[in-house]
Amino acid sequence: MSRxxxxxxxxxxxxxxxxVGASKTPGKIGHALLTNVLKxxxxxxxxxxxxxxxxxxDLKCYPTVLDIPGEIxxxxxxxxxxxxxxxxxxxxxxxxxxxxxxxxxxxxxxxDDLEKELLEYGRRYGVRILGPNxxxxxxxxxxxNATFGPTEVREGSIAFITQSGAxxxxxxxxxxxxxxxxxxxxxxxxxxxxxxxxLLEWLKDDPHTKVxxxxxxxxxxxxxFLKVAREVSKKKPIVxxxxxxxxxxxxxxxxxxxxxxGMDSVYSAAFEQAGILRADNVEEAFDWxxxxxxxxxxxxxxxxxxxxxxxxxxxxxxxxEVNRIKLLDPPEDLREAFSSYMPPFxxxxxxxxxxxxxxxxxxxxxxxxxxxHDSVKNIIxxxxxxAVSDPIKLAEVLVEQNRSTxxxxxASFIGGEEVAEAMEIMREREFPAYPTPERAVKALAAMxxxxxxxxxxxxx
Amino acid sequence: MSRxxxxxxxxxxxxxxxxVGASKTPGKIGHALLTNVLKxxxxxxxxxxxxxxxxxxDLKCYPTVLDIPGEIxxxxxxxxxxxxxxxxxxxxxxxxxxxxxxxxxxxxxxxDDLEKELLEYGRRYGVRILGPNxxxxxxxxxxxNATFGPTEVREGSIAFITQSGAxxxxxxxxxxxxxxxxxxxxxxxxxxxxxxxxLLEWLKDDPHTKVxxxxxxxxxxxxxFLKVAREVSKKKPIVxxxxxxxxxxxxxxxxxxxxxxGMDSVYSAAFEQAGILRADNVEEAFDWxxxxxxxxxxxxxxxxxxxxxxxxxxxxxxxxEVNRIKLLDPPEDLREAFSSYMPPFxxxxxxxxxxxxxxxxxxxxxxxxxxxHDSVKNIIxxxxxxAVSDPIKLAEVLVEQNRSTxxxxxASFIGGEEVAEAMEIMREREFPAYPTPERAVKALAAMxxxxxxxxxxxxx
Numbered sequence: 022m023s024r025x026x027x028x029x030x031x032x033x034x035x036x037x038x039x040x041v042g043a044s045k046t047p048g049k050i051g052h053a054l055l056t057n058v059l060k061x062x063x064x065x066x067x068x069x070x071x072x073x074x075x076x077x078x079d080l081k082c083y084p085t086v087l088d089i090p091g092e093i094x095x096x097x098x099x100x101x102x103x104x105x106x107x108x109x110x111x112x113x114x115x116x117x118x119x120x121x122x123x124x125x126x127x128x129x130x131x132x133d134d135l136e137k138e139l140l141e142y143g144r145r146y147g148v149r150i151l152g153p154n155x156x157x158x159x160x161x162x163x164x165x166n167a168t169f170g171p172t173e174v175r176e177g178s179i180a181f182i183t184q185s186g187a188x189x190x191x192x193x194x195x196x197x198x199x200x201x202x203x204x205x206x207x208x209x210x211x212x213x214x215x216x217x218x219x220l221l222e223w224l225k226d227d228p229h230t231k232v233x234x235x236x237x238x239x240x241x242x243x244x245x246f247l248k249v250a251r252e253v254s255k256k257k258p259i260v261x262x263x264x265x266x267x268x269x270x271x272x273x274x275x276x277x278x279x280x281x282x283g284m285d286s287v288y289s290a291a292f293e294q295a296g297i298l299r300a301d302n303v304e305e306a307f308d309w310x311x312x313x314x315x316x317x318x319x320x321x322x323x324x325x326x327x328x329x330x331x332x333x334x335x336x337x338x339x340x341x342e343v344n345r346i347k348l349l350d351p352p353e354d355l356r357e358a359f360s361s362y363m364p365p366f367x368x369x370x371x372x373x374x375x376x377x378x379x380x381x382x383x384x385x386x387x388x389x390x391x392x393x394h395d396s397v398k399n400i401i402x403x404x405x406x407x408a409v410s411d412p413i414k415l416a417e418v419l420v421e422q423n424r425s426t427x428x429x430x431x432a433s434f435i436g437g438e439e440v441a442e443a444m445e446i447m448r449e450r451e452f453p454a455y456p457t458p459e460r461a462v463k464a465l466a467a468m469x470x471x472x473x474x475x476x477x478x479x480x481x
Numbered sequence: 482m483s484r485x486x487x488x489x490x491x492x493x494x495x496x497x498x499x500x501v502g503a504s505k506t507p508g509k510i511g512h513a514l515l516t517n518v519l520k521x522x523x524x525x526x527x528x529x530x531x532x533x534x535x536x537x538x539d540l541k542c543y544p545t546v547l548d549i550p551g552e553i554x555x556x557x558x559x560x561x562x563x564x565x566x567x568x569x570x571x572x573x574x575x576x577x578x579x580x581x582x583x584x585x586x587x588x589x590x591x592x593d594d595l596e597k598e599l600l601e602y603g604r605r606y607g608v609r610i611l612g613p614n615x616x617x618x619x620x621x622x623x624x625x626n627a628t629f630g631p632t633e634v635r636e637g638s639i640a641f642i643t644q645s646g647a648x649x650x651x652x653x654x655x656x657x658x659x660x661x662x663x664x665x666x667x668x669x670x671x672x673x674x675x676x677x678x679x680l681l682e683w684l685k686d687d688p689h690t691k692v693x694x695x696x697x698x699x700x701x702x703x704x705x706f707l708k709v710a711r712e713v714s715k716k717k718p719i720v721x722x723x724x725x726x727x728x729x730x731x732x733x734x735x736x737x738x739x740x741x742x743g744m745d746s747v748y749s750a751a752f753e754q755a756g757i758l759r760a761d762n763v764e765e766a767f768d769w770x771x772x773x774x775x776x777x778x779x780x781x782x783x784x785x786x787x788x789x790x791x792x793x794x795x796x797x798x799x800x801x802e803v804n805r806i807k808l809l810d811p812p813e814d815l816r817e818a819f820s821s822y823m824p825p826f827x828x829x830x831x832x833x834x835x836x837x838x839x840x841x842x843x844x845x846x847x848x849x850x851x852x853x854h855d856s857v858k859n860i861i862x863x864x865x866x867x868a869v870s871d872p873i874k875l876a877e878v879l880v881e882q883n884r885s886t887x888x889x890x891x892a893s894f895i896g897g898e899e900v901a902e903a904m905e906i907m908r909e910r911e912f913p914a915y916p917t918p919e920r921a922v923k924a925l926a927a928m929x930x931x932x933x934x935x936x937x938x939x940x941x
Contacts, residue, residue, distance in 0.1 A: 274795050332644070
């Protein structure tokens with residue numbers, strides 16, 4: 022990569038990984054961290070640090086960071102909170118650049134003093150701190166999984182920043198099951214030093230990241246966050262789930278993290294100005310991110326719906342209207358093109374109903390007509406499983422068509438086992454497919470919203 | 482069953498099933514209908530009718546309905562539209578009561594004349610007509626699957642009425658994958674005779690149906706529908722997905738079915754007065770139905786959230802506030818009970834955070850405390866997968882606890898493979914579990930809304 026060096030580079034592509042508090046005991050966090058780094062296939066040297074052991078997992082184990090023979094840059098710390106500040110000092114003395122502080126027992130349990138001390142050590146010794154109170158960091162392009170979550174994170178283009186540890190780890194497992202690929206996964210916890218803005222700044226220029234998804238409960242420095250977010254949003258979309266939207270939710274946030282959630286309407290307005298897309302919940306956020314991870318950008322507003330079921334066509338039409346997606350009235354030549362892929366009782370108007378008689382061949386023809394025609398900017402494909410059609414063949418066709426065009430495409434497939442299989446194929450090959458028409462439409466609507474905001478940001 | 486006889490009884494528990502247009506050719510609708518009836522295990526006689534064959538699937542095949550030796554009541558008709566009216570006459574002459582007219586080619590393609598003729602034959606010969614232009618009917622308690630959809634429909638308590646054929650068949654397959662059980666599945670198509678109101682009336686007294694889910698694009702007789710719906714809603718909830726909510730959606734409906742969708746706001750107001758719950762989309766409708774299928778009724782408003790993750794606790798709290806679910810401030814004795822199942826840094830306030838250290842044992846204890854305490858009326862359980870807890874054991878615990886109490890319970894599980902397995906276990910054993918906190922909360926909110934409306938209906 023030809024980009025300038027950045028203070029957070031060692032967090033994502035370290036030369037080596039040090040694990041302070043590495044353990045031999047399965048079930049311990051210090052064991053999971055080490056085995057994840059090894060199993061996930063990190064290419065550089067890995068140095069376990071623990072005065073109790075000579076070696077762990079066939080690796081020489083060092084009593085302290087200072088005893089490591091080679092150069093260090095990224096250090097994961099999983100030892101009792103009281104001992105962390107001193108270790109930060111040693112890391113700095115040894116030339117380490119970033120410490121991923123897994124340990125809890127700081128501000129989140131009222132030990133503001135200890136967190137302050139940790140931060141002071143970091144500043145004094147030139148060590149940037151991620152955390153404390155986190156489950157780690159993963160960056161799939163470098164096969165780095167320094168978390169105590171699941172091992173087999175899928176490679177992809179979504180960077181996920183999470184303030185909640187439990188939710189983050191649980192979602193890590195969920196993305197594996199759902200075949201959703203991540204570029205990065207960063208647990209920020211107490212955000213004592215490195216915060217969302219710092220990470221966004223780094224991810225902005227990361228060629229492997231096409232969209233940034235943030236779960237946040239509060240922001241430390243709102244002005245800084247919004248300033249960076251504006252810059253990032255011009256280039257790639259940011260999707261935020263902001264918890265603590267209601268009075269009682271805010272109360273829950275402060276009792277949970279000690280951070281102040283702040284007025285929700287203020288957040289919403291500020292997010293919008295910064296080009297940030299706010300999702301109502303986790304499912305929606307990932308729905309949108311899956312579309313954004315294709316790296317496509319909106320080319321315009323005019324959208325067509327191609328369906329083999331009248332009912333889902335109506336549901337999608339409703340959803341388009343509600344979510345302000347402009348449905349194209351197809352010009353005559355396009356209507357003629359569509360008509361050649363449907364029986365006489367089909368409809369070449371929008372929604373384009375190629376009817377329940379359609380196989381993947383008619384779908385392919387109709388979609389290809391939409392791809393080729395300049396008046397169409399976005400394509401929504403709806404499929405209801407029928408006896409005459411093969412959802413897996415259709416999935417394969419759509420994957421190829423999506424790769425062949427810059428026009429954003431989304432699909433909804435409804436049906437049984439074969440549809441579940443087709444959905445997997447599409448997810449694995451980065452085609453944004455959803456279980457309902459509404460979720461497909463809402464994802465496209467988010468992309469178009471981002472396109473509109475981005476234009477406004479560029480003008481300022 | 483000791484209930485009075487009803488004209489639609491033969492549709493759901495026929496003595497025999499006649500299939501006019503039964504076929505030997507796999508892939509044909511007349512073949513799928515016959516094999517589904519046989520494979521799904523219908524207990525009475527099955528009579529294929531088709532002049533072309535002597536026998537089909539080892540059953541004697543009759544040239545006409547009139548040649549059948551035994552008594553008939555339910556007749557499925559899958560022959561070209563032009564021939565249907567005459568066959569209705571023969572069915573009536575032979576004593577048949579209900580005809581399920583699969584055939585298309587009537588009003589939906591502009592042949593209003595043929596549909597009128599069909600209806601006249603039905604009236605003249607005393608035969609009630611379901612359809613035409615439908616995929617059939619299934620009633621699982623009697624192992625009746627007279628559809629050309631998937632065979633292995635799961636038994637359960639949700640009755641699903643659908644005006645869209647393609648969507649209905651596709652969802653039929655989807656319910657099998659999702660382990661969602663149905664009591665009945667009825668395709669209504671053109672609703673020439675039997676309409677939603679007739680079906681609701683029958684389902685009201687069906688002991689196997691705990692909730693009725695309706696996908697509709699238009700209502701023929703609004704007054705009749707609302708009158709029946711009011712009566713049904715007092716007893717069991719009705720969830721409606723009404724397509725054609727927007728101007729463009731309505732236009733799509735009329736070009737698709739020829740029926741008039743009508744003003745959406747009028748529908749919403751009328752639904753509310755009739756106690757009907759309106760769902761925004763198919764996923765939401767089934768989310769709600771899954772909770773209703775437990776047969777539980779709301780006992781009150783006060784709700785507690787029990788979670789092992791602070792973040793999801795906040796998300797659920799927000800969702801409760803937005804969806805008007807009243808979160809209980811737990812009285813002191815209950816707080817004490819909760820506290821015994823969490824470390825000191827947990828929270829016994831609501832959301833009750835038993836922390837990431839919780840195993841299924843702590844969950845069980847905390848949930849049991851909520852079940853036993855009178856102040857709690859509803860329980861929301863949130864689980865984020867952790868290394869120390871087993872989601873499958875927790876699922877088993879919750880299934881039992883849900884069976885032991887009349888209090889409505891919902892859960893959200895987030896995580897990897899084991900969570901996917903736990904979700905399956907819960908769905909199979911009729912515990913309402915969802916992939917996000919918001920969907921769990923919204924399902925409970927729908928139940929509480931039904932409870933409030935039901936009270937108002939009772940007063941009128």
